[in-house]
Amino acid sequence: MIRRGDRARRGAVLLVLAILHFGLRPWLGEGRAAPDFLLLALVVYAIGARPGAGAIAGFLVGLLSDALRPVAFGSAMLAYAVVGYLAAWGKAVFFAENAAVAAAFFFGSVVVRDVLVLVWGGGASGSGLLIQLAVWTPLQGFTTALVGLGVRYVFRRWLGLKLAG
Numbered sequence: 001m002i003r004r005g006d007r008a009r010r011g012a013v014l015l016v017l018a019i020l021h022f023g024l025r026p027w028l029g030e031g032r033a034a035p036d037f038l039l040l041a042l043v044v045y046a047i048g049a050r051p052g053a054g055a056i057a058g059f060l061v062g063l064l065s066d067a068l069r070p071v072a073f074g075s076a077m078l079a080y081a082v083v084g085y086l087a088a089w090g091k092a093v094f095f096a097e098n099a100a101v102a103a104a105f106f107f108g109s110v111v112v113r114d115v116l117v118l119v120w121g122g123g124a125s126g127s128g129l130l131i132q133l134a135v136w137t138p139l140q141g142f143t144t145a146l147v148g149l150g151v152r153y154v155f156r157r158w159l160g161l162k163l164a165g
Helices: 004-023 037-047 051-068 075-093 099-121 127-154
Strands: none
Touching: 004 037, 037 051, 037 075, 037 099, 037 127, 051 075, 075 099, 099 127
């Protein structure tokens, strides 16, 4: 059971990540390689939630993402909902206190989200799809995983993590 103070601290971490997404990310150069702070916030939330709550949070994050880039409206909502569900379900199977597992969660969530958005949204085809999945997705997954590990370390007490490895 999560106490009220723990919820407030977890909410503050999620708010900081959302602010970083809209305040810092545009300054990091090429957006396709910059860490995805919203996805990171979703995974941090979903790891501590039930699968249904993770899916709902993913749906809401996807709605926000689709509202900002309405090219293929709905594809991000579905993709983020799947990522939120899988991250919450994965916490039950794996132990996300391990740094390598957490980095894999963050990296894998970027890959799953990009594949689903591209497939459902039809955002790229042919060589554009190949370049996106072979170059930009792994690069963004790597930067998101690095930032995610930093967030876990800096806010470990606020998130109630017992870091191992």
